[in-house]
Amino acid sequence: MQAVIGSVTVECVVGDITAQADVDAVVNAANAELLPGGGVAGAIHAAAGPELAAECRPLAPIRPGDAVITSGQRLPNTHIIHCLGPVYGRDEPAAALLAECYRNALHLAEEHRLGRISFPALSTGAFGYPMAAAAEVALRTLAEEAQRLHYVRLIRLVLANEGAYRVHAEALSRCAPMT
Incomplete structure (x- = not known):
């Protein structure tokens, strides 16, 4: 599913x-120390190789809401943007x-x-963070920024x-006209 907002396609x-070989940057759901971990961070660090952890070391720590950029290392992308999202129920205001x-x-x-650019959830x-609430924040923010x-x-x-896809596609349909 995709929508066009101004001159930006959101899909x-x-x-x-x-x-995601056809994008310039992938976003890492990072931890504060920008270290390999589980989930998205673990997958990105594994695919990018050990040089990524070395490149990240001087950029850490980051705080919830922060983003930093590194090279893509062994990924097919030129850059990785590392974001530290909030821990739901602990980091407030979570939506902001x-x-x-x-x-x-x-x-x-x-x-x-x-x-x-490609983002995970x-x-x-x-x-x-509850998927539906996170999808609303993500798609509303992306639509505003586009x-x-x-x-x-x-x-x-x-x-x-597919479950995450459906939730995000519904949020996208509320935030932007479909194409």
């Missing part, structure tokens, strides 16, 4: 965030911090003149399964 797909993750990632993409795994983007032309949400 939802089921897939593997590390296998989650929205900041998406905004800050897009600002880094713009700063580096990247045209295509930030904070919905081990950080416990109006201000000069370089980014594709925003892809790469979801782990």
Whole structure:
């Protein structure tokens, strides 16, 4: 499913965030220390290779809502944008911090003149953010930010399964006209 907002295409797909060879940057659902972990962070670090942890070390720690950028290392992408989403029920205000993750990632993409970016469903795994609430924050924020983007032309949400896809596609349909 996709929508066009201004000159930006926003799409939802089921897939593997590390296998998005047609985008300039993938977003990592990072931990504060930017270390390999489970879930998205573990998959990205495994695919990118051990050099990624070395490149991340001087950038850590980051706080909820923050984003930093590194090279793509062994991934097919030129960059990885690392975001620390809020832990649901602990980091407050959770919705504002989650929205900041998406905004800050897009600002880094713009700063580096990247045209295509893929996001996972930030904070919905081990950080416990309810999928439907996180999808609303994500798609509303992306729709708002799309109006201000000069370089980014594709925003892809790469979801782990059909259930996550349906929730995000519904949120996208509420936030933007379908194509």
